[in-house]
Amino acid sequence: MELNFDLTRDIPVLDWAPHLAARTEGMKSSAIRELLKLTQQPDIISFAGGLPAPDLFPLREVEEACRYIIREDGAKALQYGATEGYGPLKEYLATTMHKYGVPAVPGNVLLTNGSQQALDLIGKLFIDPGDYVLTGRPTYLGAIQAWNAYQARFHTVRLDDGGMVVDEMEHAYEKVLADSGKPPKFIYVLPNFHNPAGTTMSLERRQQLAEIATKLNLPVIEDDPYGQLRYEDEDIPPICTFIPERTIYLGTFSKILSPGLRLGWVVCSEVLMRRFVQAKQGADLHTSTFIQYVANDICQRGLLKPHVRRLRQVYGERRDTMLDALAEFWPEGSSWTRPQGGLFLWARVPEPIDTLEFAKKAIAEKVAYVSGVHFYPNQDGGYNAMRLNFSYCPPDVIVEGVRRLGMALKKALGY
Numbered sequence: 001m002e003l004n005f006d007l008t009r010d011i012p013v014l015d016w017a018p019h020l021a022a023r024t025e026g027m028k029s030s031a032i033r034e035l036l037k038l039t040q041q042p043d044i045i046s047f048a049g050g051l052p053a054p055d056l057f058p059l060r061e062v063e064e065a066c067r068y069i070i071r072e073d074g075a076k077a078l079q080y081g082a083t084e085g086y087g088p089l090k091e092y093l094a095t096t097m098h099k100y101g102v103p104a105v106p107g108n109v110l111l112t113n114g115s116q117q118a119l120d121l122i123g124k125l126f127i128d129p130g131d132y133v134l135t136g137r138p139t140y141l142g143a144i145q146a147w148n149a150y151q152a153r154f155h156t157v158r159l160d161d162g163g164m165v166v167d168e169m170e171h172a173y174e175k176v177l178a179d180s181g182k183p184p185k186f187i188y189v190l191p192n193f194h195n196p197a198g199t200t201m202s203l204e205r206r207q208q209l210a211e212i213a214t215k216l217n218l219p220v221i222e223d224d225p226y227g228q229l230r231y232e233d234e235d236i237p238p239i240c241t242f243i244p245e246r247t248i249y250l251g252t253f254s255k256i257l258s259p260g261l262r263l264g265w266v267v268c269s270e271v272l273m274r275r276f277v278q279a280k281q282g283a284d285l286h287t288s289t290f291i292q293y294v295a296n297d298i299c300q301r302g303l304l305k306p307h308v309r310r311l312r313q314v315y316g317e318r319r320d321t322m323l324d325a326l327a328e329f330w331p332e333g334s335s336w337t338r339p340q341g342g343l344f345l346w347a348r349v350p351e352p353i354d355t356l357e358f359a360k361k362a363i364a365e366k367v368a369y370v371s372g373v374h375f376y377p378n379q380d381g382g383y384n385a386m387r388l389n390f391s392y393c394p395p396d397v398i399v400e401g402v403r404r405l406g407m408a409l410k411k412a413l414g415y
């Protein structure tokens with residue numbers, strides 16, 4: 001049966017607005033996803049998305065895993081599966097998290113459709129219309145988008161070059177309580193190589209955050225997609241290691257294997273896990289069985305670790321290339337973070353430049369970035385900042401893109 005509309009017929013346009021739920025008013029398209037459409041033009045140098053380098057995808061490993069699974073375990077891999085996820089993969093993740101310092105057993109692990117789904121499920125489980133959540137200022141755009149859909153309100157805590165300024169967290173909590181009569185539902189933090197800020201929280205700040213959250217009886221969402229992509233110094237234990245009972249930890253294969261697989265995981269207490277399972281059942285029954293088998297095969301055969309080692313080497317070099325190019329080409333008065341890992345740095349330009357406006361000039365020069373404004377949940381900052389991704393483009397393209405941006409900035413400043 002043909003399901004597409006017959007475009008030769010004149011089909012009336014229905015006004016859907018009165019049929020939609022009130023909460024859809026809070027839903028917005030992600031500025032980044034819109035921008036990504038633009039950056040798909042081949043001649044644009046894109047520092048905009050959070051895309052891994054396509055030339056580094058482990059194509060052969062994935063191909064071999066797919067063949068092996070279909071041959072050896074095809075009937076199971078193509079069947080419905082448990083909402084919690086595929087047992088051996090849960091076990092692998094629990095063991096890995098254990099080595100990372102998080103006291104997890106398989107019963108603490110839920111497989112999701114990327115950590116973006118985990119953010120949505122958190123909204124579904126915790127946020128009633130008008131509830132406040134605490135986030136950093138700036139914070140991850142996808143979290144803002146997920147929780148806007150549940151009509152959250154955001155109260156933000158400042159970031160400095162050491163990540164969230166934890167000293168200001170208690171004041172933020174008190175302010176929410178005074179304004180709304182209710183405590184915030186949780187605090188959302190990105191301790192490793194923050195998206196978008198590129199900052200990392202020290203051990204002391206993490207411990208302090210854990211102590212304050214305990215004192216305030218505040219749940220903590222710890223989003224850690226980049227933890228394994230560290231280019232210097234030693235790992236710092238996740239906040240989850242100090243307060244596993246009140247932390248919901250989010251991990252993902254997106255940046256260490258492939259985002260197209262759409263595979264992430266949640267680690268939380270078993271009591272809360274039951275709620276996550278209920279929320280996920282209503283959303284999609286379970287994460288793709290086949291993809292979980294593929295990821296599990298790659299992990300169990302020990303292929304993930306060397307792949308991540310390679311990513312660290314290449315992305316570390318790309319980060320250095322971008323830092324050097326910024327120092328060479330950007331005007332005086334600009335500054336930027338020096339991320340210890342991850343995919344992004346946060347660059348600040350001299351005051352008169354509004355990065356939202358300047359993006360048009362950058363596009364004219366065939367370079368794309370994301371203005372800092374998009375990462376402020378209450379649109380109260382970021383106008384002279386931008387997020388730059390350094391994982392996607394090869395080094396020579398990074399230099400050229402940074403050079404073009406530098407020239408355009410200098411021109412806008414009247415050099």
Ligand SMILES: Cc1ncc(COP(=O)(O)O)c(C=O)c1O
Nearest residue numbers: 050114115116140195252254264
């Ligand atoms: C901080 C953060 N959280 C969550 C996500 C979503 O990742 P996933 O691809 O696992 O859904 C991203 C993706 O860029 C991210 O940067």
